[in-house]
Amino acid sequence: xxxxxxxxxxxxxxxxxxxxxxxxxxxxxxxxxxxxxxxxxxxxxxxxxxxxxxxxxxxxxxxxxxxxxxxxxxxxxxxxxxxxxxxxxxxxxxxxxxxxxxxxxxxxxxxxxxxxxxxxxxxxxxxxxxxxxxxxxxxxxxxxxxxxxxxxxxxxxxxxxxxxxxxxxxxxxxxxxxxxxxxxxxxxxxxxxxxxxxxxxxxxxxxxxxxxxxxxxxxxxxxxxxxxxxxxxxxxxxxxxxxxxxxxxxxxxxxxxxxxxxxxxx
DNA sequence: ATGCCTATTATTAATAGA
Numbered sequence: 531x532x533x534x535x536x537x538x539x540x541x542x543x544x545x546x547x548x549x550x551x552x553x554x555x556x557x558x559x560x561x562x563x564x565x566x567x568x569x570x571x572x573x574x575x576x577x578x579x580x581x582x583x584x585x586x587x588x589x590x591x592x593x594x595x596x597x598x599x600x601x602x603x604x605x606x607x608x609x610x611x612x613x614x615x616x617x618x619x620x621x622x623x624x625x626x627x628x629x630x631x632x633x634x635x636x637x638x639x640x641x642x643x644x645x646x647x648x649x650x651x652x653x654x655x656x657x658x659x660x661x662x663x664x665x666x667x668x669x670x671x672x673x674x675x676x677x678x679x680x681x682x683x684x685x686x687x688x689x690x691x692x693x694x695x696x697x698x699x700x701x702x703x704x705x706x707x708x709x710x711x712x713x714x715x716x717x718x719x720x721x722x723x724x725x726x727x728x729x730x731x732x733x734x735x736x737x738x739x740x741x742x743x744x745x746x747x748x749x750x751x752x753x754x755x756x757x758x759x760x761x762x763x764x765x766x767x768x769x770x771x772x773x774x775x776x777x778x779x780x781x782x783x784x785x786x787x788x789x790x791x792x793x794x795x796x
Numbered sequence: 797a798t799g800c801c802t803a804t805t806a807t808t809a810a811t812a813g814a
Contacts, residue, residue, distance in 0.1 A: 539813080540803055564813085566804065591804055592812065639814060679814075698814060733814060734801035745814080777802080777814080 531628060531785045533559040534766075535675040535748050537636070537731075537778035541565040541594070544776055545573055551769050551780060552580045558600045559627050561634035561675040562586075564776075565594025565620075572596065589620040595634050595676070597625045607631065613657035621654070630756065630785070631668060635676035640697030648697050651679070655706040659713070662751075666714055671756035671785065674715070677778065678749050680707045682717065685727065686746035698747060716757040718750035718783045719764070730765055731778045739770055748781045758789040 534557040538544050541562065552560070560582070565572065569588040577584050583603035586596035587610070597604045604625035611622045621636045635658065640651030665672050681699045684690040693699035711717060719728060729744025738744065752760060763783035770779040 543803060564803095639812080641812090641814065693814090696814070731814070735814095736800060738801095747814080774802095 531559065531630070531787075532557045532782055533561075533632070533673060533675065533750070533785065534780045534782040535561040535563070535634070535677070535750065536780040537563040537677040537748060537776060539564050539566070539776035539778065541567055541596070542571060542573060544774060545576060547769070547772055547775055549576060549580055550772070551766070552577075552582065552598075555766060555780065555782070556600065557780075557782060559632060560596075560598035561632065562596040562598065563594070563634070563636035563677045564592075565589070565596060566592060567594055585623060585625055587620040587623045589618075593620045593636060595620060595623045595636050597623055597627075597632060597634050599625075599627045602627065604632070611654070611657045611661055613660060614653070617654070630671040630673060631665065633665065633672070633674040633676075635674060635678070637677065637679045639679050640700075640703065643695075643697035643700050648700070651697060652702055652706065655703070655710075659706065659710050662710055662715070663713055666753050668753065669755070671759060672753040673756050673785075674751040675749070677747060678707065679747055680704060680749075681745050681747060682707055682720070682749075685725075686729075688729070688741075688743040688745065693745070698745065710751070715751040715753065716760070718752050718757075718760055719746070719781065721757075722760070722763050722783075728765060730781050732770060734777055748778060750781070750783050756785060759785040759787075761786050
């Protein structure tokens with residue numbers, strides 16, 4: 531099963547890119563972020579025509595998340611994180627697909643930091659960590675995929691010194707991410723490629739993509755059941771170079787059907 | 797220290813992204 535996460539940066543403005551990518555990459559499960567569209571403007575017909583069932587949680591102008599499943603309908607299990615009934619942002623949606631629980635998240639950016647937006651980021655992170663702890667213990671594969679808006683370590687940024695004043699790299703943001711990992715989650719891409727320079731985002735400024743001036747902020751976190759099934763993963767970097775592309779590239783992992791015998795014995 | 801670029805929304809400029 532190939533799972534992908536893609537901050538599409540406008541699901542309607544980038545629809546040709548999204549459809550081309552779905553056709554070429556053929557992921558089985560897709561977590562989308564930054565739909566930038568209300569529910570009624572989600573391009574459900576075009577996505578269905580491409581062969582995908584979908585659930586979505588939209589919002590006017592900003593945010594918005596969706597889960598797509600090739601040849602099937604995702605079975606929705608939650609929309610919105612628990613812990614704050616006054617939170618109006620559409621940043622979390624969750625479904626069961628083929629026995630795997632998939633959480634699709636779009637963590638707040640938090641800039642400028644410090645400030646109220648950064649406070650919101652940390653508060654959202656705290657709610658995520660609390661909820662994630664309850665998911666971790668489930669007796670099935672669990673995958674938390676999305677745009678975490680966190681650069682985990684120096685290895686994950688081109689010139690990390692340029693990011694020290696940014697909410698994505700603030701000590702509090704990195705600490706919250708490490709705290710989440712320490713519950714027992716596996717950062718799939720970093721685990722597969724421990725020493726590689728891997729980026730998932732290149733901004734539109736300063737010719738960043740051509741210079742490979744990127745950061746790694748789109749992540750797959752796996753519980754132990756899912757981690758045992760992890761076989762490969764990476765970033766579909768070419769997509770970032772397409773005409774009218776998002777500033778993020780699709781990031782993907784493959785989960786095998788059954789754990790390898792060696793892993794099972796452990 | 798700031799703009800750079802791009803999308804959306806509401807009317808040619810503001811806001812957000814990261």
